[in-house]
Amino acid sequence: MATQEAKTVDNADELNMYKAVARQFEKAAPFVDADKGLLDQISACNNLYSFTFPVLVEGKVQMFEGWRAEHSHHRKPLKGGIRYSLHVDEDEVKALASLMTYKCALVNVPFGGSKGAVKCDPYRTPVEVLEKITRRYTFELAHKNFIGPGVNVPAPDMGTGEREMAWMVDTYSTIHHGELDAFACVTGKPVSQGGISGRTEATGRGVYYGIVEACARDDDMDRLGLSVGTEGKRVVVQGFGNVAYHAASILQKEGGAKIIGIGEYNGCLYNPDGIDIDALQEHRKKTGYIQGFPGCEEIEDPKACLEMDCDILVPAAIENQITSDNAARVKAKIVAEGANGPTTPSGEEILLSKGVMILPDIFLNAGGVTVSYFEWTKNISHMRFGRMAKRFEVGRDHRMLDLIESVTGKPLAADRREALASGPNEIDLVRSGLWNTMADAYDEMKEVMANKEGVNDLRTAAFVVAINKIATSYEQLGIFP
Ligand code: NAD
Numbered sequence: 001m002a003t004q005e006a007k008t009v010d011n012a013d014e015l016n017m018y019k020a021v022a023r024q025f026e027k028a029a030p031f032v033d034a035d036k037g038l039l040d041q042i043s044a045c046n047n048l049y050s051f052t053f054p055v056l057v058e059g060k061v062q063m064f065e066g067w068r069a070e071h072s073h074h075r076k077p078l079k080g081g082i083r084y085s086l087h088v089d090e091d092e093v094k095a096l097a098s099l100m101t102y103k104c105a106l107v108n109v110p111f112g113g114s115k116g117a118v119k120c121d122p123y124r125t126p127v128e129v130l131e132k133i134t135r136r137y138t139f140e141l142a143h144k145n146f147i148g149p150g151v152n153v154p155a156p157d158m159g160t161g162e163r164e165m166a167w168m169v170d171t172y173s174t175i176h177h178g179e180l181d182a183f184a185c186v187t188g189k190p191v192s193q194g195g196i197s198g199r200t201e202a203t204g205r206g207v208y209y210g211i212v213e214a215c216a217r218d219d220d221m222d223r224l225g226l227s228v229g230t231e232g233k234r235v236v237v238q239g240f241g242n243v244a245y246h247a248a249s250i251l252q253k254e255g256g257a258k259i260i261g262i263g264e265y266n267g268c269l270y271n272p273d274g275i276d277i278d279a280l281q282e283h284r285k286k287t288g289y290i291q292g293f294p295g296c297e298e299i300e301d302p303k304a305c306l307e308m309d310c311d312i313l314v315p316a317a318i319e320n321q322i323t324s325d326n327a328a329r330v331k332a333k334i335v336a337e338g339a340n341g342p343t344t345p346s347g348e349e350i351l352l353s354k355g356v357m358i359l360p361d362i363f364l365n366a367g368g369v370t371v372s373y374f375e376w377t378k379n380i381s382h383m384r385f386g387r388m389a390k391r392f393e394v395g396r397d398h399r400m401l402d403l404i405e406s407v408t409g410k411p412l413a414a415d416r417r418e419a420l421a422s423g424p425n426e427i428d429l430v431r432s433g434l435w436n437t438m439a440d441a442y443d444e445m446k447e448v449m450a451n452k453e454g455v456n457d458l459r460t461a462a463f464v465v466a467i468n469k470i471a472t473s474y475e476q477l478g479i480f481p
Contacts, residue, residue, distance in 0.1 A: 206367015
């Protein structure tokens with residue numbers, strides 16, 4: 001039986017994420033006009049804090065391993081999630097930190113990349129032990145200046161969420177009593193604890209906007225033999241956690257896509273007529289599993305979803321899923337990487353040789369850090385987005401509608417007037433900012449592909465865009481005249 005986060009390929013080199021990111025960087029570097037020493041500086045991981053700490057579990061002391069990697073200080077603060085997993089190691093944390101640097105640069109979020117982790121099982125550890133682990137981990141980071149609003153700002157990742165971020169901010173503010181910007185020490189907090197509306201769904205929503213942008217270009221869709229737009233597209237999603245659920249739900253509800261397959265660590269569901277994602281989420285909340293959901297064929301092999309016949313495959317669970325072992329059997333025309341590192345470089349070569357379009361992780365899952373950036377700016381400005389302008393905008397819209405009514409002589413129905421003159425709420429502004437960010441980043445990648453001979457895939461283009469921006473920022477710091 002498959003275990004959670006099982007890694008099934010034996011090729012350790014292919015599955016080393018740190019080496020994989022280094023290969024992605026090396027593929028893009030020749031297309032960047034920058035000094036070799038500067039490129040070395042950009043790719044290296046600047047700092048790694050690796051530590052152990054004790055927690056009392058059922059009256060006995062248990063030791064836990066923790067990490068926080070700081071990949072790049074070209075922008076401050078640094079930013080990156082906290083992962084709770086039994087399979088995490090130092091190389092994975094460094095790889096994830098480096099992906100954060102390139103991701104932030106690509107989507108114009110002014111942070112350096114970081115990542116943290118604790119080796120623990122978030123699914124089987126009692127909540128009170130998770131709280132102790134989180135608070136102690138935060139304390140260790142604070143002790144070494146690896147957390148703080150202007151220094152390093154964690155966020156959720158696999159195995160963590162709003163709850164852990166609330167514990168972190170509480171611990172940090174206890175240590176830094178009276179620090180005005182303490183709420184900005186982590187993002188992804190509950191809204192009542194200084195969070196922002198739309199952060200929980202942000203990565204999945206960003207996945208949706210990224211797919212919308214990619215599916216909007218008729219030349220690309222023609223090449224893939226697909227129609228323009230997301231409407232009616234057959235989608236398979238691997239994972240049913242935060243990123244996967246929101247991506248699937250929004251693709252279905254707002255994009256009109258048909259979600260025909262879902263894969264989890266313990267098996268997959270398949271229904272060619274489409275799976276009702278919100279109903280499946282309710283079922284999972286009640287039973288703890290996706291299995292047993294009416295109307296679906298159940299498949300035991302958790303990797304079967306990767307090979308289902310579909311238009312878009314969204315691997316949104318864990319790394320190293322599409323490898324040299326199974327890439328040739330992937331049938332999707334678009335692989336949309338919701339997770340970090342779901343495709344190994346060898347897997348990618350095979351997909352590209354088959355003409356598959358890969359929407360790379362550093363682009364597609366950047367919605368989380370983008371909205372985290374909005375949350376951080378909200379925290380340091382101490383004001384909710386839209387608070388100042390809303391009433392003004394509602395008044396202005398009503399005056400415009402009054403004018404239109406007086407010119408046309410046709411009064412608007414009250415509900416229509418309300419819809420046209422409601423003014424934006426925080427969630428509207430967050431979604432607008434996120435979509436714009438994803439659209440701009442997609443355009444930048446496409447521009448590189450159009451103008452740089454030899455850049456033929458979106459991941460290389462994304463790295464070229466990101467490395468260029470980081471190199472420029474180092475040059476502007478005056479370190480490399
Ligand atoms: P999560 O913990 O909420 O969900 C992960 C899901 O994957 C769980 O439902 C888990 O059961 C499932 N899973 C575990 N092993 C699996 C396997 N072998 N096969 C299929 N499913 C499996 O995590 P998340 O926050 O949704 O993160 C998922 C991915 O997205 C990670 O790679 C993470 O780094 C990346 N990511 C997350 C965010 C964020 O904001 N949460 C942002 C950017 C990137």
